[in-house]
Amino acid sequence: MNALEYAQQANGSFALPDACFKIKALMEDDSSTLEDFANVISVDPSMTSRLLQMSNSAIYSFPGEISTISRAITIIGTQAIYNLMLxxxxxxxxxxxxxxxxxxxxxxxxxxxCGLVTKNLAITAGIRDIERLFVAGLLQNFGELIVAKISPALAKQCEAYNADVLPWQLQQQVLGFSYAEVSAELLKIWQLPEKIILPIRHHHNAHDIQLNKDVHVLYLASRLALVACHPEIFSYDDSIDATLCQALKISTDDLEMAANFATIETDNIFNIMNAKFYG
Structure with a gap:
């Protein structure tokens, strides 16, 4: 199976909810009102609760409490609402x-x-619409779950990475493609915006794409996440490309601050998502 075939099989068992397509359609319709968006979201009490939790979380850090979907839309915008739905x-x-x-x-x-670091570094790099980069960071390795579900023995082989063979390099050896490619193919089937898909698809080859900041930021974030999860195997000095940092005007201090922020806040976001996971 290739990356697209894995994505197609995954889509056959789990499709993107209709609400996401409806919100996307409203975003593309200039006549849409805030009430239109609120009506779509409020039909699902679980999604409403989760969106309010997320909009009041450390991802956005607004000073006042956001207590209604309409207020959330007014403050953070329809694109952010769509990203929170994702x-x-x-x-x-x-x-x-x-x-x-x-x-x-x-x-x-x-x-x-990875999602939190991507968002943080995007701010430092002067990138707008940072919420979509949080989503890109969160979903960039989603293909691992798909391969593990469909081909557990192959996924197990791909876990045997080390300092000499990085995860995505081992995936290429075992599967012929990376988990990021599966993620990108599934998100394309789900009709997610290309601005989310592009950095996911290309961040492991960031040196070949010189003009896209999104790709470079996700590249750095994925390396920081790898070090954070396996400090006994990987180090910042060996994992981070100084040339890309210079191009983005991201300093060593910026990397450390982003990693420290993510370390502290991962538990908060993890708990919100965990409630969904185990609820």
Whole structure:
């Protein structure tokens, strides 16, 4: 099977909820009102609760409490609401595809940590619409769950990475493609915005794409997440490319601050998503 075939099989068992397509359609319709968006979201009490939890979390850090969907839309915008819905969908999808073939705790923490670091570094790099980069960081390794569900023996082989053979290099050797490619193919089937898909698809080849900041930021974030999850195997000095940091005007202090922030806040986001996972 290739990356697209894995994504197609995954889509056959877990499709993107209709609400996401409806919100996307409203975003593309200039005549849409805030009430239109609120009506779509409020139909699902679980999603409403989760969106309010997320909009009041450390991801956004607004000074006042956001207590209604309408206020959330007014303050953070429809694009952010759509991205938050994707986070909610991610938690549901993680639950759907979870299994014992891989270290699930490691997968979760790496995903959430990567999302938080991506958002933080995007701010430093002067990138707008940072919420979509949180989503990209969160979902960049989603393909691992898909492969683990469909081909558990292969996923187990891909866990045997080390300092000499990085995870995505081992995935290429075992599967012929990386988990990020599976993630990108599934998100394309789900009709997610290309601005989310592009950095996921290309971040492991960041040196070949010189002009896209999103790709470079996700590249750095994925390396920081790997070090955070396996400090006994990987180090910052060996994992981080100084040239990319210079191009983005990201200093060593910026990297440390982003990693420290993610370390502290991962538990908060993890608990919100965990409620969805085990609820």
């Amino acid at each position: 986070v909610d969908v991610a938690a549901t999808a993680f639950k759907h595809f979870s299994n014992q073939s891989i270290d699930l705790k490691r997968f979760w923490r790496l995903s959430v940590f």
